[in-house]
Amino acid sequence: MRYLITGTAGFIGFHLARRLLEDGHEVLGVDSFSPYYDLALKEDRNTILEGYGAFRVARLALEDGPAFNAAWAAFSPEVVIHLAAQAGVRYSIDHPEAYISANLVGSFNVLEAARRLPVRHLLCASTSSAYGANVDMPFRETDRAVHPMTLYAATKGATELMGHAYAHLFGVPTTFFRFFTVYGPWGRPDMALFKFAKAILAGEPIDVYGGGDMSRDFTFIDDLVEAVVRLMDVAPNEANRVENDSLSPVAPFRMVNIGGGRPILLMEYIGELERALGRTATKNFLPMQDGDVPHTTASADLLERLIRYKPETPISRGVPAFVDWYRQRYGH
Template sequence: MKKRRILITGSAGFIGYHLANVLLADGYRVQGFDGMTDYYDVALKRRRHAMLLESPNFSAKEGLLEDQREFDNLCDEFRPEIIVHLAAQAGVRYSLENPRAYIDSNIVGTFNVMEAARRLEVDHLLMASTSSVYGANVDMPFKETTKADSQLTIYAATKKANESMAHSYAHLWNIPTTMFRFFTVYGPWGRPDLALFKFVSAILEDRPIDIYNHGDMYRDFTYVGDLVRGIRLLIDTVPKPPENRLVLEGDSISPVAPYRIVNIGNSNKIKLLDFVEAIEEALGKKAIYNYMPMQMGDVPATWADASLLQSLTGYRPETDIRQGIASFVEWYRDYYNIQGIK
């Protein structure tokens, strides 16, 4: 049987790596594309790609999405039937320092991906958004149908722009498109700029950890394995044109396009201090707390309503934070060859 061809942008990234593994196990032919930028340790990215390349059904290309010619050449050669666009300049806090990087990667790069999807007439375009688009909204849990026009950082603004751009292309060119909004993803092979990675590293090295808003912070922590399972199921849940669909209660599907937004979150609001306590438990070591005021552009809480994901796929993320953190700590010790406590 012919293997379906799927292109993943950001394939050397945290989420892209895990998704590629799942798709390879399911028999897909996977083409990766990644810019290998130095926003964080490139060695970690190269190691992820190296492991994926052990599969004969995975190939990888390095390049920036802003380089339209290079990306188009890859797409013309591989001819993907499905595109999962995960590549982006990530990081809420870094967007305060280098906003132009977000315009180049998240706006220009995403436009090039959408143009390729239009030209190739792909079966399904799936693109990553973020819970940050809910911005200053305080009515929680966040629902996909809630108005989201109060973004607080350029990172969030570029992701909301991506949603609007994708909707217009879905409408104009009849491209079945799913946007998924992530909620605080964590787990093995995670990014060094994410809280879990930074906290574990600091605690093991007896350095203080920064606790923003004096600990009065809540997040919907979502284990990476749960997240990519949600994406995998959404790949097969293709939005239909307006004239050929049934609309579920609470569905975010557009009335004028084959376009839908879906939250992927654990639906469980966890206090930051409880998250840290679970890390201490996994490490067998106490943290040194450095209490800080709220950081510019940050929000005190995120919390997903994942009912639509469950209605569409029958699946809801459910990994407990203690289980997920223990898996990360096990990976971290193995990757950095750290012995000792626990």
């Protein structure tokens, strides 16, 4: 099949594209190669993908609607996975304009393209941050999520609403997934695991926010990719409605958590990293940062009912896999 993936130079997009290419599919990657973090990392991911004969990349920003439409039309994808976004919770506090442009305008152009050039299934990335100030755990897709803590979360929640409106008005089968703290090889340098590893190996202290009492539902990248691949075959409709579904009553639209439902304390996560590196971190304990939430836990019930799968990789396997990649790439 032909898959169009936005954000293939990014962490998740790279892994998903590589999986689909290995499975024998054609992939068009769309990426602006934004300088938000190390461009060399993005270029190296892209070089690996270009080693597959069935991959091509369109270097453009989603905000450029005409260029994006032209690339979509020329490739004629059967399934589209929209992963590109301006990421980062704290970056959104100081650079809000980047989130309006990339996340809202960019996603609008994806939806407009799907309206004009329909596909079998449109799948779009959202985030566990969309649950915002919710405190009832685990987070369920049917929970109200109307109290975002950052502009990043607000823009992702807005794209969910936009996606529902387009699914209702134009009948595009649309699945949004809320990712829960994804980590693994080729991860982003602004994420905790990468920052912690870099500091520990340099003999520098790590900043541990919230006094170390925070917990996250960590999701290993291979598990997330497997879940997304399986969800591609479950375009939302009444025929595949399951118990406690988030399927819309008025649109071919569904929201699905991708997380394992097993929260891990931040200090346990750091401990696993210390064991993998063979070093002990000097910890600088600090208060919670603006926009952070103390805990996240996914309900994986809907995911399991739909695809008979949920993320299972423990941090005792996932963190060493990241460390192996990090040492190989950076020579520590």
